[in-house]
Amino acid sequence: MVRRFPALFMCLMIFIGMMSCTTTPRFEFPQDTRVGIVNLLKAHVTHKNLSGFATENFTKTYKVDWDVPSYAENRVITHLEKDAGFATVKIGVPEPQKAESLRLNMVEKVLLSQSSPPTLQPAATSLLESISDAYDVQVVIVIGSYAGPSPYKGATGDDRIALEGYGLFTRKLFSGKLGSVLGGFFSFQKAFAYAQIGVVVYNVQPVTYLAAATAIKEGQYRRPIDDFNWDANIEALPKVELNKAKPIIQRNIDGTVKKALENANLRPVRSR
DSSP: OTTHHHHHHHHHHHHHHHHHHTSOOOOOOOTTOEEEEEEOOOSOEEEEEEESSGGGOEEEEEOOSOOHHHHHHHHHHHIIIIISOOEEEEOOOOOHHHHHHHHIIIIIHHHTOSSSSOOOOHHHHHHHHHHHHTTTOSEEEEEEEOEEEEEEEOSSSSOEEEEESEEEEEEEOOOHHHHHHHHTTSOOEEEEEEEOEEEEEEETTTTEEEEEEESSOTTOOOOOOTTOOTTSOTTSOOHHHHGGGHHHHHHHHHHHHHHHHHHTTOSOOOOO
């Protein structure tokens, strides 16, 4: 046993070394740090309905006056400037093709990556570096939506429904009189607000992944909207029903922004 101890000790040191190599570096940012914000969120909300009949499944988008992109951006600015004293700079991406490339490669693929830290696409990192170079920033925060597994299950099995963006997910497995009768005994119809929104933080010069956070996680329980009116026209939802998702989505964004900034060491972690 004594002879084995040095070998076991060496194996332990090698394992710890391997773990430390894969850990994302934690930077200490000086007070004069300039932080760029790239906001890739869209202004529309999405409503996805799942039914017991495939012909009644649909996905629709609605124009609303919530201005979720500005809300998320302002939360980032408030935390950085008020809590940490950093200077913030808005970085626009006017070309739709470049904006989509950044959303896909620097938000979606990063958030869904199984590696830690995530592997970055060279073309996308070069794009992010080129658009931020003119703003003299040391850190860039990218806010965007992504498509991926949600906390919500399908009609059968454990498969998670894939959702994109943010909005409302409704599950109405039975319709008409049958739905009314069965709905009195079982919860065959539920409405959820969802936000497939992520905040990813990068160091620049060169571009390096620092931290990220998402509004919802796969498998995480979410409480349904209790006062959703199922007598409303579900295929053309009135504004009053859509608006029930707004405060929930905003709370999700609040938590996402705080967590991402704390993980990147850009916001003081307050004791709970």
